[in-house]
Amino acid sequence: MDKKRHIILSVAASALFTTLEAIAMMISSGIKPIEVVMLILLLVVQAVVLYVMFQKIIIGNIARVYAAGTPVAPTSDKEHDKGHDKEKNDMSLDTIIAEVNEDVAKWAKDRTREIALLKDNEKYRKEFLGNVSHELKTPLFNIQGYINTLIDSGLEDQDINMKYLDRAEKNVARLIKIVEDLGTISKFEAGALKLIIENFDIKKSIEDVIEFYEIKAKTRNITLSLSSAPTGAAMCKGDKEKIYEVLSNLVVNSINYGKENGHTTIGVFDIGNKWLIEVQDDGIGIEESHLQRVFERFFRVDKSRSSQTGGTGLGLSIVKHIIEAHGELITVKSKINEGTTFSFTLKKAE
Secondary structure, three states: OHHHHHHHHHHHHHHHHHHHHHHHHHHHHOOOHHHHHHHHHHHHHHHHHHHHHHHHHHHHHHHHHHHHOOOOOOOOOOHHHHHHHHHHHHHHHHHHHHHHHHHHHHHHHHHHHHHHHHHHHHHHHHHHHHHHHHHHHHHHHHHHHHHHHHHHHHOOOHHHHHHHHHHHHHHHHHHHHHHHHHHHHHHHHHOOOOOOEEEEEHHHHHHHHHHHHHHHHHOOOOEEEEEOOOOOOOEEEEEHHHHHHHHHHHHHHHHHHOOOOOEEEEEEEEOOOEEEEEEEEOOOOOOHHHHHHOOOOOOOOOHHHHHHHOOOOOHHHHHHHHHHHOOOOEEEEEEOOOEEEEEEEEEEOO
């Protein structure tokens, strides 16, 4: 019964703190007063529930302490029996005090952890909304500018109208890509995107990616190569298309952030029942303080370079979700002006 009460108390406290956060957010956002009033009424109800449960659990246990401290009438005239009864009563008192202390400490610790989590979530929410707004605003403003120019005077000029229509189309494509990438991440997080698991040759997938992006790499005089791979096929188990997407994102990332006349090498290593795949470049590198954030949505190490490459800022986040959906791990190590290496594992085919 005490366990059920503890659970109810925890839920009531969680609801109370969540409602407080919601009221603060709604007031700062200019929400209608009637909606704030409804939340305040809900807050009062939750506070009452929390008080009642607190009284039953904590105050109830304190009452037990006092009850346990009441002298016990001796049932025998022998001093041995008196001492035995007193010792038993003292043990019961110590046990109840310990239980109360433990309950209070656990409740306080859980609430502190929950408050910290709510603050972190709120910070992440604000940062994410700001990033989404920025990423969508840039192409939208570009499209608006091109259309306004065409409306004002550019429709009659064949050279201007085709150039601006082409630029507007590229910005529309970027908007679509951002929305699609966000949808992909949301599906992974909701568990709605299912993998199509099959056996395939990871070496062949790497070779296909190198061939596809070879022309893009030549624009910056970067060479792409497969190295440190087994002589035969490297059969693995996974979603072939999704792993191709992972390799594509990592290779494009190495081209965008690599140095002129640089190199990107992809290695496949045998580590028992798995393959270790590494994508290594000799580019600008990433500061150590940023390594823990490179897989976050919209996080960009070099914002000026990112705006030139036209990426969505979601590629590495998608990569991480795909690898984790396979039950595997992806890591990154980097040194400034020396390069970056992304590594992930895949199970071998059975």
